[in-house]
Amino acid sequence: MEDTYKTITEKTGEGFYSEKRSKFLAFAHHVSSSDEVKEIVQEYRKKYYDARHVCYAYMLGPEKADFKTNDDGEPSSTAGKPILGQILSNDLTDILIVVIRYYGGVNLGTGGLIVAYRTAAADSIEHCEVKECFVEEEVQFSFPYVMMNGVMKVVKTMEPRIVSQQYDNTCTITLSIRKSKAEELRNKLNSLSFS
Numbered sequence: 001m002e003d004t005y006k007t008i009t010e011k012t013g014e015g016f017y018s019e020k021r022s023k024f025l026a027f028a029h030h031v032s033s034s035d036e037v038k039e040i041v042q043e044y045r046k047k048y049y050d051a052r053h054v055c056y057a058y059m060l061g062p063e064k065a066d067f068k069t070n071d072d073g074e075p076s077s078t079a080g081k082p083i084l085g086q087i088l089s090n091d092l093t094d095i096l097i098v099v100i101r102y103y104g105g106v107n108l109g110t111g112g113l114i115v116a117y118r119t120a121a122a123d124s125i126e127h128c129e130v131k132e133c134f135v136e137e138e139v140q141f142s143f144p145y146v147m148m149n150g151v152m153k154v155v156k157t158m159e160p161r162i163v164s165q166q167y168d169n170t171c172t173i174t175l176s177i178r179k180s181k182a183e184e185l186r187n188k189l190n191s192l193s194f195s
Contacts, residue, residue, distance in 0.1 A: 051102050057070070057087060059092065
């Protein structure tokens with residue numbers, strides 16, 4: 001079962017491309033929601049209010065099912081698609097790449113635009129730190145307080161991330177672990193209750 005995916009760190013990757021006096025500024029961001037994408041794109045529209053186009057593409061989730069491209073007035077599929085193509089060819093997700101174009105007075109044609117947006121996006125990815133992440137699954141377990149030591153031993157050996165814990169007469173712990181190890185964690189916790 002595939003339970004890893006690649007994304008970029010929080011550090012923004014910056015790229016640049018210039019062709020026939022048109023300048024393409026590219027920025028790659030780590031994102032985790034479409035709301036975050038909207039906010040970042042709005043910030044760029046404000047900051048580069050004098051630019052001709054603010055184009056972008058993003059990909060979200062380990063399954064890579066949530067994605068979108070935007071040509072922002074460029075001819076159809078000449079900006080967003082080539083940007084998305086770079087995200088796909090680098091096998092990344094949870095990423096937004098925004099490319100801002102300052103028009104230089106000379107038309108580049110559709111081929112020229114595709115090359116420009118693709119190259120600027122690729123340059124921004126080259127200036128990112130790529131990291132591998134695990135798809136995680138949450139495991140919740142309730143147990144009597146007397147089993148605390150046994151539960152903590154399992155937590156120590158399997159090293160899941162503790163999401164929440166509540167200790168009372170009946171204790172509840174929520175753990176997050178790499179998806180491929182979730183079943184093993186459940187089995188080890190469940191076997192405690194019979195010892």
